[in-house]
Amino acid sequence: MNGVPMNNAPHLLTEDRPEFERLLDEALRDGTILTALQTPGALTAEQLRTKALLAADTVAAAAGAEYEHYTRLRASLRSAPPPGRHGESTAPGLLTQLRSGNGGAGLFPVLTVLTPILAWAAALVLLLLGYALRAADPDLPLARSVLTAGWVALAAGALAMVVGIVGLILTALRDGATAPGGADPDLTAELADARREWQHALGRRALLPYLHAHLHSEPALPPVVPAPGSPPPPDFSSPGYSSGHYTGPGFTSPGAEGLTDPEGREPRTAAFTGPDFTGPGYTPPAFTGPDEV
Known part of the structure; x- marks a missing residue:
């Protein structure tokens, strides 16, 4: 059994992870682990x-x-059908024989409950009647007969109660010896032994060596699970995304061109030249006198 390769070991099932966590907590409380946790x-x-x-x-x-x-x-235990599902056992006991065919309580449980009650009620009536008759006439034979019947009914009720208690104890012992769900008791016992063997091997051969080996390792960070409805984190590896560095646009200041550098940051001194104005080349009309008009 111990020669199974490690890489062929089955994965831990979800239903067994709570047991793994419980054994892990027990291993962390081990004396050797507690002592090793104190080291620098x-x-x-x-x-x-x-x-x-x-x-x-x-x-x-x-x-x-x-x-x-x-x-x-x-x-195997879960897939195996429980014995006696399609019929009763070959040698049913008294409780099985007296059980109701439609799944009810049956005759025997009813008798064990009703018999003591009815017997004690009859005993009470008979004893009261018998003592009343004897008080009226001590020599009356009927009084003695009624008292005898009352004591017999009282004894019968006590005997019925004892039989009911014994039947209840036997039923409890029988049900306790039967595996849950009517499964094979031998297979159930073997399963319990296999579970204890796995727990022992997991604690002594797996958890304790792992904890000792990783006492001085780097701590592990649990995976971060985003909250429901939160936006996804940015994908920095997506195409077209280089970095978060921002550069200002190359604006030029409003006004005449050339007042700033090409990136619009440092001002320049504007080089103005005076306007080149010349006179309007106007000559007056050449009038000499009224005789020429």
């Missing part, structure tokens, strides 16, 4: 627990042979 540079108990939970399949692989045997027996 060692991880804390919570950090060790986080690392072990994140590597649960790897840790449990050290006890993979026992775990495979345990899960195989458990699957």
Whole structure:
């Protein structure tokens, strides 16, 4: 069984992870682990627990042979039909014979409850009547007969109560010896042994060595699970995204061109030249006198 390769060990099932966490907590309370946690540079108990939970399949692989045997027996027990499902046993007992055919309580339980009550009620009536008759006439034979019947009824009620108690105890012992759900008791006992073997191997051969080996390792960070409805984180590896560096646009200041540098940051001194004005080349008309008009 112990020769099973580690890489062929079955993965830890979801239903067994609470048991893994319980055994992990027990291993963290081990004396050797508590002493090692006091050494300088060692991880804390919570950090060790986080690392072990994140590597649960790897840790449990050290006890993979026992775990495979345990899960195989458990699957066989779940798939096996319980005995007696399609009929009663070949030698039914008294309780089975007296049980109701439609699944009710049956005759025997009813008798064990009603017989003591009816017998004690009859005994009370007979004893009261008998003592009343004897008080009226001590020599009356009827009084003695009624008193005798009353004491007999009282004894019968007590005997019926004892029989009912014994039947209840036998039924409890029979049900306690039967596996839950009517399963095979031998297979159930074998499954319990396999479960204990896996727990022992997981604690001693898997968890304790792992905790000792990772006492001075780097702490593991649990995966961050985003809250429901929160936006997804930015994808920095997407095409077209280089970095968050921002450069200002190359604006030029309003006004005449050339007042700033090409990036619009440093001002320049504008080079103005005076306007080149010349006279309007106007000549007056050449009038000489009225005789020329």
